[in-house]
Amino acid sequence: MKNINKYSLQLFLGLLLIGIISCKRNDGFSTSPISTDKTKPGVVTNIKVDNFNGGSYITYTLPSSDNLLYVLAKYSIRDKVARETKSSYYKDTVEVNGFAESKDYQVTLYAVSKAEVMSDPVTVTVHPKTPVYQLVRPSAAISADFGGVNVKALNPLKRDIGVIVTAFNDVTKSMEVEEQHFTKGDTIDFSIRGFKSTSRDFGVYITDEWGNISDTLKKNLTPLYEELLDKSQFATYTQPSDDELYEGGGWTVNKLWDGSTDDPGWHTNSNSTPPFTCTFSVGKTYKLSRFKMWGRKGFEYGHGNPRDFSIWGSNKTLPADAALPITAPEGTVIGDWTNLGNYHWPAPPSGLPPTAINQSDKDFFNQGAEFNIPFNAPSVKYLRISIAKTWSGGTLAHIIEVSFYGKPE
Structure with missing residues (x-):
């Protein structure tokens, strides 16, 4: 359950090393x-x-x-x-x-x-003004989410802070750190998963690069039930507006749920145009909570791997085809289909351009990327993946595997 973002953690610890351990600052002179x-x-x-x-x-x-x-x-x-x-x-x-x-x-x-x-x-x-970690703390909120809790906060000055989430541990019988989320973004919104759907004490506090710690927001919450959707129930539901498939090497839509993160997966032909789209059924109606996607190894941050994409869904019986736009606001309804969310694959953690990534970037990419489905998204039985832009910006797209989580209805 301790899902710590190691790349953010390394950056933040570097700041701590400068700001706390040495407790000294050198402006470039001996x-x-x-x-x-x-x-x-x-x-x-x-x-x-x-x-x-x-x-x-x-x-x-x-x-x-x-x-x-x-x-x-x-x-x-x-x-x-x-x-x-x-x-x-x-x-x-x-x-x-x-x-x-x-x-x-x-x-x-x-x-x-x-x-x-x-x-x-x-x-x-x-007489310094209110420290940033104290400015952020009043905006912190924690609420039940699928398989865990969701944390929100505002950091309008965009300064480096840490949002620390604690939870009661049944083994140690004490509150333990479950997540350390380091950021300087102005809007904080993340979830931690892996908890049973039983009542539990949770807490959130804010820290900064100098080790200052706010008071703790405490709540007793019951995480919402979720399960990994049964991939044996998935089925291809090809629509006329879906892209034609690449003909070599067994690249088919149903490879998206074969349990393998190695080639082949779903792959359009080489002269497709955005949005690159495929459609399938998940077998029964679910209130989706999140999903994980794996791109193609060997082409990390390149070729047809998705960069910007959307998930569309429908709970109609045999939903009719609809030509999807390249982009649309979340919640847009086109025919039988609703835009459940718009997503951007995380950029290389090193900060290097996609064409010059290092091995750590490749390792990060190949772990797959996880995304949340908005809580207010409708329940669905059919899904469409629509890729607006790949990392190469070319005329083909591919995904190797997807896993969806949610609550059956």
Whole structure:
């Protein structure tokens, strides 16, 4: 159940390593003694403070000294947690950050020479605005979802935060961390799965890159029942507007549910045009909760693997064909078909362009990608996958395997 996004976690831990373990900041200059002049530098003067969320900019006039190397700021961000920030003599401002609350804090400034001789201390009072993790916390909400819970929050300043989800563990008889979701996105909306449909205590709290932690939102929730749809009940339901299939190598629609994430799967012919579409029945009516899709190995983030696509559904008896648009808003109804959701395959975690991915990107791609069906989507018996754009932007599309989850009706 501990479904931690390891790529986001690595990024966030990198920030923690800089911000907490070292507790120091270096603005690109050496701090090794490079002078034998032991003259004590003068103090900074004309100090001004500009407060922001969780921190402050402190501007000053540097002392007149040819031997000056940097200005050092010492301060505590919360009880028993001290930090140091350094700013080069090329600058007239030092940034102090990571404060746990919006209140008065004392910051001590030192001018430091090239021989590492410190000036007399100068103390300034800062009063940072409300830290971001505290701004996010009131917007946090947790609700029952299929197989688990859904968490929502708003991060309007788009700063790095962690949304931590806890749940009562039946073995340890205590609240345990089940998910660590690190992001700087402005809208947070994710679900954690793998829980039985029984009452359980859940909690959500917000943290930041300096280890500050908010209070915990606590709720007793009962996850909604879901099951993996029985693929033995799936059946091809080809429509006139569906794309013709690639004729070589056994690429057929029913390969989408044969249980294999290796070739072959579903593959259009090479002169198709978007949207690339296939249609099938799932055997009986379901209130869908989520699905997982696997692309073609060896062509990660390329060729006919889906980039932008939609899922359409119908609960009609033998729904009639309809030519689907390349894109349409969620909830759009065309004939017997409703757009259940629009999706974008996650980009390479490395940040590299799709044409220059590394092995970690390939490994991530080949794990498959999971997507949620909106909670208000109608129940369906028939599905259409409609690909608006592939990673190559070409004239063919392919998918190797899909798995759907939901509640039978």
